[in-house]
Amino acid sequence: MPTLTIDPVTRIEGHSRITIQLGADGEVQDAHFHVTQLRGFEKFCEGRPFEEMPALMARICGICPVSHLITSAKACDAIMAVTIPETAEKLRRVMNLAQIVQSHALSVFHLSSPDFLLGMDADPARRNLVGLAAEHPNIVRDGIRLRQFGQQIIQWLGGKRVHPGWIVPGGVSEPLTVERRDQILATVPEAIATTLRSLQWFKPRIEKFRAEIRTFANFPTLFLGLAKEDGGLALYKGWIRVIDSTGETVADHIQPQAYEEFIGEAVEPFSYLKSTYYKPLGYPDGIYRVGPLARLNLAKRCGTPLADAELAEFRELERHTVLSSFFYHYARLIEMLFAIERIEFLLSDASILSKHVRAHARPNNPEGVGVAEAPRGTLFHHYKVNEEGLITHANLIIATGHNSLAMNRGVLQAARHFVRGEKIEEGALNRVEAVIRAFDPCLSCSTHADGRMALHVELRSAEGHLLDEVWSR
Amino acid sequence: MLVIGYGNRLRGDDGVGIEAAERVAELYRDEPQVRVLVVQQLVPELASDMAEADFVLLLDAEAGDVAGMMTRKAISAEPFRGSFTHQFTPAALLGAAAALYGRAPAAVCLTMSAREFDLGEELSATIRDRLGEFTGAAQEIVAGWLEQGKKVVGCQALDGNKNKSRLF
Numbered sequence: 001m002p003t004l005t006i007d008p009v010t011r012i013e014g015h016s017r018i019t020i021q022l023g024a025d026g027e028v029q030d031a032h033f034h035v036t037q038l039r040g041f042e043k044f045c046e047g048r049p050f051e052e053m054p055a056l057m058a059r060i061c062g063i064c065p066v067s068h069l070i071t072s073a074k075a076c077d078a079i080m081a082v083t084i085p086e087t088a089e090k091l092r093r094v095m096n097l098a099q100i101v102q103s104h105a106l107s108v109f110h111l112s113s114p115d116f117l118l119g120m121d122a123d124p125a126r127r128n129l130v131g132l133a134a135e136h137p138n139i140v141r142d143g144i145r146l147r148q149f150g151q152q153i154i155q156w157l158g159g160k161r162v163h164p165g166w167i168v169p170g171g172v173s174e175p176l177t178v179e180r181r182d183q184i185l186a187t188v189p190e191a192i193a194t195t196l197r198s199l200q201w202f203k204p205r206i207e208k209f210r211a212e213i214r215t216f217a218n219f220p221t222l223f224l225g226l227a228k229e230d231g232g233l234a235l236y237k238g239w240i241r242v243i244d245s246t247g248e249t250v251a252d253h254i255q256p257q258a259y260e261e262f263i264g265e266a267v268e269p270f271s272y273l274k275s276t277y278y279k280p281l282g283y284p285d286g287i288y289r290v291g292p293l294a295r296l297n298l299a300k301r302c303g304t305p306l307a308d309a310e311l312a313e314f315r316e317l318e319r320h321t322v323l324s325s326f327f328y329h330y331a332r333l334i335e336m337l338f339a340i341e342r343i344e345f346l347l348s349d350a351s352i353l354s355k356h357v358r359a360h361a362r363p364n365n366p367e368g369v370g371v372a373e374a375p376r377g378t379l380f381h382h383y384k385v386n387e388e389g390l391i392t393h394a395n396l397i398i399a400t401g402h403n404s405l406a407m408n409r410g411v412l413q414a415a416r417h418f419v420r421g422e423k424i425e426e427g428a429l430n431r432v433e434a435v436i437r438a439f440d441p442c443l444s445c446s447t448h449a450d451g452r453m454a455l456h457v458e459l460r461s462a463e464g465h466l467l468d469e470v471w472s473r
Numbered sequence: 474m475l476v477i478g479y480g481n482r483l484r485g486d487d488g489v490g491i492e493a494a495e496r497v498a499e500l501y502r503d504e505p506q507v508r509v510l511v512v513q514q515l516v517p518e519l520a521s522d523m524a525e526a527d528f529v530l531l532l533d534a535e536a537g538d539v540a541g542m543m544t545r546k547a548i549s550a551e552p553f554r555g556s557f558t559h560q561f562t563p564a565a566l567l568g569a570a571a572a573l574y575g576r577a578p579a580a581v582c583l584t585m586s587a588r589e590f591d592l593g594e595e596l597s598a599t600i601r602d603r604l605g606e607f608t609g610a611a612q613e614i615v616a617g618w619l620e621q622g623k624k625v626v627g628c629q630a631l632d633g634n635k636n637k638s639r640l641f
Contacts (some may be wrong), residue, residue: 059483110517129517130552130565133572141573144518151518 018432019270020415020424028419031412033404033436035273042394050079050363050389051169057381057396058165061442063106066099066154067374068381069167070236075381076169078257078368079389080361087354088171090346093236094184095157095167096372097339097346100235101191102150103375104292104332107440108198109143112329115434116205120212121427139201142194146336149191153343156180171358181347188344192306195337199310202333209326215417216435217325217410220245222278222288223297224402226373227252231300233307233338235373241298242278242288247320251280256371259380263397275404276397287409290377290402291439292331297321304345307338325410325438332375332440363389376440377402400441410435474618475526475578476509476611477519480534486587486600489607490532493585496608497532497615507615515561517569524574528618530581531563532611534600537586541603543610544584550577583611 023029045056057072058065070092077084084092114127117136126134133140157172157180158164166173206213226234227241240254240262254262264279264286278286288294302308311334317327346352367384377399384393414435418428478494480487491511498509510522523529535544550567561569563582571577585607589597596604 130569130572133569137573141521144521144573147518148521 018411018436020411020419020432022422026421028412028416031408031415031432032268032270033273033408033411035271042396045391045394048391050076050383050385050391053381053383053391053394054167054169055165060396063442064099064103064374064376066095066158066164066167067372067379069164070096071370071372071374071379071381073167073169074370074372075368075383076370077359078370079363079365079383079385080169080359080368081364082170082359082361084171084359085354085356087175087351088357088359089236090349090352091157091172091176091357092167094343094346094352095154095164096236097343098150098153098157100150100339100375101336102147102154103440104336105143105146105150107375107437108202108329108332108336109140109146111440112434112437113139113143115430115437116202116209116329120209120430120434124426124430127430139198142198145194146191146198149187149194149340152187153184156183168358170360173358175355175357176352178353181352185344185347188340191340192337195333195340196306199333199337202330203313206330211417212431212434213324213326215414216431216438217289217406217413218323219409219413220323221406222250222281222286223294223321224278224288224290225295225298225378226371227298230303232303233295233299233301233335235295235339237372240371240378243298243321245321245323247297250278256380257369259369259371259382259397263380265397265401271404273404274401275408276401277405284405287405288402289325289406290399291328291375292335293322293325293328294377295373296331296334302334302338304338304341306341307334310334310337325406325435328438328440363387367393374399376400376442398442400439403439403441407436407439407441410439474507474528474530474615475522476507476530476532476615477512477515477522478509478532479512479515481513482594483592485589485591485593485595486540486585486597487534487590488594489534489585489587489596489600489604492596492604493532493608493611496604497611500612501615504619506619515563515566517561517566519561520566520569520573523566523578523580524570524576526578528579528581529567530583530611530614530618532607533582533584534587534590535584536590537588540586540588540597540599542586543603543607544582544586545610545614546582546584548580548582581614583607583614 017034019032020028021030041060045053048056053076054069054072057068060068110129114132117132118127129140154164158166222242222244224242226238228234228238240256241249242251244250251262262279264277264283265274266277266283267274277283278288296311296314302311314330314334363385370381372379379399380397382395383391386392411432414432418431476494476497478490480490482488482491494509494511501507548563548567550571551564552568563580567577567580585603587600
């Protein structure tokens with residue numbers, strides 16, 4: 001049975017490959033997304049004091065360290081059994097929102113906009129950011145400005161653009177000064193204008209991608225994410241809600257601490273990336289999606305005026321929930337707009353300057369679970385500690401793991417539509433990769449676990465016959 | 474002028490550019506003409522920062538057989554090739570500055586060769602011993618630019634050969 005391999009998958013965060021298996025009739029029979037890198041964070045943090053976890057866990061990723069910082073700090077808050085000061089929570093929210101802006105800008109502009117603006121079939125030598133700069137320099141500059149907007153806020157608050165250490169168990173380490181607040185607020189109008197301008201070039205182009213919309217992981221799944229009472233977009237705090245593809249609520253008001261009751265983790269032999277599933281439906285029927293598309297499907301409204309207007313237009317794409325993963329990109333742009341508006345709202349509240357930004361306590365609970373919405377989706381950190389507060393167990397569930405089943409099924413769907421014969425044409429190759437790119441997976445984050453992958457080694461003859469195979473568990 | 478120190482501080486000697494840049498920042502903290510950035514890698518956004526500067530000094534570690542050798546190289550803008558867009562070379566970043574913002578400043582890359590890039594925050598003994606000298610060389614370039622402008626330290630190749638490096 002011939003196998004087509006795409007290695008490496010380009011313009012994503014990390015290293016992976018895709019294999020496509022053809023049947024005897026030459027039609028695509030199966031496809032897999034393989035994540036081939038291995039980290040080990042859950043294991044090597046054992047024995048460390050829990051207070052160190054936010055700084056340690058932030059090192060998982062150079063793109064979204066703030067998400068790990070926040071979620072880890074929330075797990076530590078739970079271990080300390082403290083309610084952090086209101087201002088500390090608002091400040092954490094501001095940094096989380098800045099993180100959403102800079103990460104989404106990276107995905108939309110740097111990684112995927114060459115496909116939107118130069119075309120899926122464009123020459124790969126120029127279908128990249130630099131090629132884009134030659135034809136659409138204004139758009140590239142806008143992407144750079146939005147990245148800078150988010151990164152600058154992170155640096156102003158946390159001292160560094162990457163791996164800031166300001167978010168700590170119990171709150172944040174330093175209050176916000178008037179000067180810093182005013183600096184950030186001064187950058188908001190340009191960021192809003194830039195994002196609105198970006199939506200204006202993106203939306204008219206949607207029509208050109210009908211085939212991609214139809215085949216880029218466009219199928220019914222559940223959607224999972226944080227939710228809150230008023231139906232607004234929840235990114236920092238809330239409970240877990242699960243809806244089906246018609247928008248009906250499947251489960252609601254699930255406390256994050258109970259995540260193990262409804263999320264299962266499966267290990268596949270072809271990838272270091274664990275695949276999660278909704279336990280009541282089992283594996284693999286419990287397929288669900290998280291991230292920007294899921295969040296907009298879950299929310300009744302964003303909660304800011306400009307983003308709500310865009311969300312209303314987004315809702316007109318489909319009758320119930322928006323199912324095509326191509327629209328993750330569109331959802332990212334709307335979330336960026338929301339994040340910028342929300343930053344302005346939070347910083348305009350006088351209480352943001354309060355000096356009470358940290359609660360102090362010893363460990364009072366033997367375990368803690370933190371959850372927040374990272375740019376790519378719902379992020380869980382679960383720690384257990386001994387009486388000295390040293391970590392005895394850590395479990396992380398990352399957005400890319402939540403989306404693993406959908407990504408694999410999406411690759412198969414796109415391959416069946418675009419791949420013909422035993423050779424992958426350039427346009428088909430790019431489209432199969434673009435399915436993965438739509439999810440914006442972060443493979444550094446998703447392979448944080450220790451080596452529990454059941455490695456399957458095959459020995460094949462030159463003719464492709466299987467001679468031997470070894471399973472290492 | 475803009476000073477960019479880059480590298481991974483968690484990979485031993487790869488952090489030498491960052492260490493030197495932080496020392497330069499301290500030396501020139503009251504000098505408004507000198508802006509120092511410390512970054513892990515050269516990302517596309519830096520093109521915007523570069524385009525705003527008259528002169529850019531990049532400080533980096535370079536893998537080599539002999540540790541502790543300094544190299545100073547003038548950088549010219551060149552087009553970026555390939556599809557990976559997280560990490561640019563200094564020349565490609567200058568090229569991006571020219572393409573996007575219409576100007577690429579004169580630039581010099583000052584590197585120190587190193588061999589120890591294992592996990593760890595510590596610089597090796599050899600590099601630690603040479604850090605003062607490395608910072609001094611960076612300071613000399615900064616001071617030269619401040620005193621005499623880009624005629625002295627600009628994009629002119631050392632040893633008369635464009636882009637040819639030389640050992641100090």
